[in-house]
Amino acid sequence: MRAIVASFAFFASLLLSPAIAVADGFDDVFAIMSLPSGGDSPGCSGCHIAKGFAEPCPLFGTTQWGETQDGVLDCLTRRGYLDGGRDGTLAQVLGLVDGLPPRMPRFADLGDGRFWNQDELDVLGAWLDSLACP
Numbered sequence: 001m002r003a004i005v006a007s008f009a010f011f012a013s014l015l016l017s018p019a020i021a022v023a024d025g026f027d028d029v030f031a032i033m034s035l036p037s038g039g040d041s042p043g044c045s046g047c048h049i050a051k052g053f054a055e056p057c058p059l060f061g062t063t064q065w066g067e068t069q070d071g072v073l074d075c076l077t078r079r080g081y082l083d084g085g086r087d088g089t090l091a092q093v094l095g096l097v098d099g100l101p102p103r104m105p106r107f108a109d110l111g112d113g114r115f116w117n118q119d120e121l122d123v124l125g126a127w128l129d130s131l132a133c134p
């Protein structure tokens with residue numbers, strides 16, 4: 001009986017631990033994303049995140065991701081932006097991938113909004129790494 005309980009706990013922890021890691025690490029990334037956009041701010045608010053944006057987000061036809069942290073994480077996941085981790089779409093557009101210039105926040109290259117600095121990209125990279133299978 002003890003062995004059965006132990007093995008159940010082992011498999012349950014395999015199933016549960018990635019979900020817990022996702023929820024924890026995203027706090028820091030969401031803190032940056034939910035900053036305002038434009039000016040000298042690196043956030044995605046207004047364009048992708050705002051009060052009233054539908055949750056769960058539609059998969060196509062809109063750039064709106066949602067209004068809450070959980071809704072945004074769900075949207076990024078279902079749209080596949082996190083697939084590939086450090087090489088995935090989210091990493092690419094923010095400038096984490098060598099050789100690919102950042103293209104989000106949109107208009108940051110025109111001086112409205114600011115691309116993520118190295119500290120912010122490190123936070124993103126650490127979180128994306130934590131999503132990968134051990």
Ligand code: HEC
Nearest residue numbers: 033037038042043044047063081089090093104105106107
């Ligand atoms: C000023 C508005 C604006 C801001 C601010 C902005 N975006 Fe975007 N974003 C867009 C638009 C419009 C598109 C769709 C067109 C495109 O891909 O260029 C888009 C597309 C994307 C995509 C999908 C790319 C693809 O290839 O499918 C991602 C991922 C993304 N943005 C991430 C971000 C992140 C992360 C931030 C904040 C750090 C951000 N964006 C800030 C307007 C914005």
